[in-house]
Amino acid sequence: MRRTQNAGRITLADVARESGFSSSTVSIVLNEAPLSRYVAAKTKVLIKETSKRLGYRPDAFARSLRRRRSLTIGIMVFDISDPFCTLILKGIQKTLEPTGYLPIIMDAYNEPKQFERYLEMMLERRLEGLIIVANWLFADIEMFGDLERERIPMVMVGRSMSIGSMSSVMVDNEAGGYAALEHLYKLGHRKIAFVRGQVKLSDSRERYSGMMRFAQEVELKINPSLVVDLPNALDPLSSFHQGYRLTNELLAMGKPFSAIAAFDDLTAFGVMRALREQGVRVPEECSVIGFDDVSHAALFSPGLTTVQQPMEEMGRIAAERVLRGIDVLAEETHEPKHDGHTLLVPTVLVRESTARRRK
Numbered sequence: 001m002r003r004t005q006n007a008g009r010i011t012l013a014d015v016a017r018e019s020g021f022s023s024s025t026v027s028i029v030l031n032e033a034p035l036s037r038y039v040a041a042k043t044k045v046l047i048k049e050t051s052k053r054l055g056y057r058p059d060a061f062a063r064s065l066r067r068r069r070s071l072t073i074g075i076m077v078f079d080i081s082d083p084f085c086t087l088i089l090k091g092i093q094k095t096l097e098p099t100g101y102l103p104i105i106m107d108a109y110n111e112p113k114q115f116e117r118y119l120e121m122m123l124e125r126r127l128e129g130l131i132i133v134a135n136w137l138f139a140d141i142e143m144f145g146d147l148e149r150e151r152i153p154m155v156m157v158g159r160s161m162s163i164g165s166m167s168s169v170m171v172d173n174e175a176g177g178y179a180a181l182e183h184l185y186k187l188g189h190r191k192i193a194f195v196r197g198q199v200k201l202s203d204s205r206e207r208y209s210g211m212m213r214f215a216q217e218v219e220l221k222i223n224p225s226l227v228v229d230l231p232n233a234l235d236p237l238s239s240f241h242q243g244y245r246l247t248n249e250l251l252a253m254g255k256p257f258s259a260i261a262a263f264d265d266l267t268a269f270g271v272m273r274a275l276r277e278q279g280v281r282v283p284e285e286c287s288v289i290g291f292d293d294v295s296h297a298a299l300f301s302p303g304l305t306t307v308q309q310p311m312e313e314m315g316r317i318a319a320e321r322v323l324r325g326i327d328v329l330a331e332e333t334h335e336p337k338h339d340g341h342t343l344l345v346p347t348v349l350v351r352e353s354t355a356r357r358r359k
Contacts, residue, residue, distance in 0.1 A: 010056045019050040030056075072102045073129040073322055074122040076115060080107040081237065082135045083266070083294035084311070088157055091315025092131060099323060101128070110135075110235075127152065129322035134159040153325025155318040160341045167321055168341045169314045173203050176307040176346040177210025180261050180289050183305070183348045185218060188357035189259040189287060193226040193250050195243055195271060197263035200232065204263055207291065211261065226250065226257055230267065239263065243270025251278050258286060258357045265290035265297050265306055272300070272353065283355035293349055303351030310344050317342060 012030070016023040021043065028036050029047045036044065075092060077085050089105065096103050104122065108115035122130070134156055154166040184192055194211070197204030215222055228246045230239055243262060247270065250257070260275075262268035268290030272282050280286050282302055290297065293308035 010054045012056070015047065015051050015054060015056050018054060019047050021047060026051075071100060072104055072122075072125065072127050073131065073319075074118075074127040075103050075105045075131045075133065076118060077105060077107050077133045078115070078135045079110045080105070083296065084135055084158070084264075084292060084309075085133050086295055087311035088133050088315040088318075091312035091317075092319045093315075094312075095316045095319035095323075101323070128326050129153045130155075131318050131322055132156045132159075153322050153328075155321045155325075157314050157318045169317045169321075170341070170343060171309045171314070171346050172343040173206035174210035174213070175343075176291060176309075177207035178214045179210075179346065179348050180207075180291065180307050181211040181214045181220075183350070183354065184259045184261065184287060184289060185214070185220060187259075187287065187354060190220065190357075191223070191226070191257045191259075192220075193257040193260045194222075194228070195246050195260060195262045195267055196227065196229045197239075197267075198230050198232050204229075207263070223255065223257075225253065225255055230263060237266060239267040240270040243267035244274045245270075247271045247274035248278070251275075251280070259354070260286060260288050262288065262290050265292045265294045265304060268304055268306070268353075269296070269300060272302075272304075283353055284358070287354040287357075289348075289354055291346075297349075298351065300353075302353045305351045305354040306349055307346045308349040309346050314344060317344075 012026055013023055015030070016026045019026065025039065025043070026047055029039055029044050030051060073096060075089070077089070079085070080089075093103060104127070106118040106122075108118060119130075130152055132154070135158065156166060156168045158170050160168040160170060181192070194208065196208050212222070214220075228250065230242045230246070233239075233242070243266070247260065250260075251274070260268075260271050262271050268288050272288050275282055275286055275288070282288055288304070290304050290306040291309075293306045293311075297304040297306050
């Protein structure tokens, strides 16, 4: 057959010529327009078979212009190298894959100004929804007001912000902290060290608050000299090195402890390396528990016991909320719906880094 001059691309006109029907009929059938119910079933089958045989692909850009839709959803990641993001992105992508929406992922490299530049770019391209994967370095962004005025459905994963219609999906950090200390306590540990997160982090405060709530319930005494904090840093991966350094400092004090509760998994990895280098066996002489369940937690030796965040589920819920918000706006009768702030319950995933305290 004779093709158009569009760089070999099969067009609607090609399908029309090959099938023997008009371009308008072909368009109605392939776009499943309301008028397609008046087209004979055999005609539909022939047009669709011809389209498939020729390898016709609809022009998504042209179609979006006609519908005044971009069919794109922005996914802003504050630092894609943070292992926390991986499973969240997987949950988002698996949810969006069958919908026809194109996810555009942008990494702000922990730079608020870069974050705002990307938001400007996506506004110019008329994105239809926005998902923000916020790590612990996330800061308030001035441009959210612009997104609100454009009535763009927004969901934040990992943080909670009170901004108009923006909803959030995150883990119940306090419940996770409670469960972590409960696990160590049930194994017989009474002298426990804590490597908390940065003082300014709400995650760290909430997790430690949950631990202290459990300690009060069972009248467990906490030695203040065994409680240390990660220093402020711009690199999320620095928690590994700081966990290593702080554990060495705890050991140097000479105060006995049989378990360490770490702020997150990367911190726990640093803790276990320091213990191993100092000849302290994990878990025989010291148990270690982390928080998150990043992909390497199961591969570490010994496997890391951790408080598992349902990260893939968090991504799925965020994507579903954005899609629901887009559907509401498409009706043109409602403002974006605020779905509130969802707290998902974490669970303790027991591996080899924790064991019953030896008498």
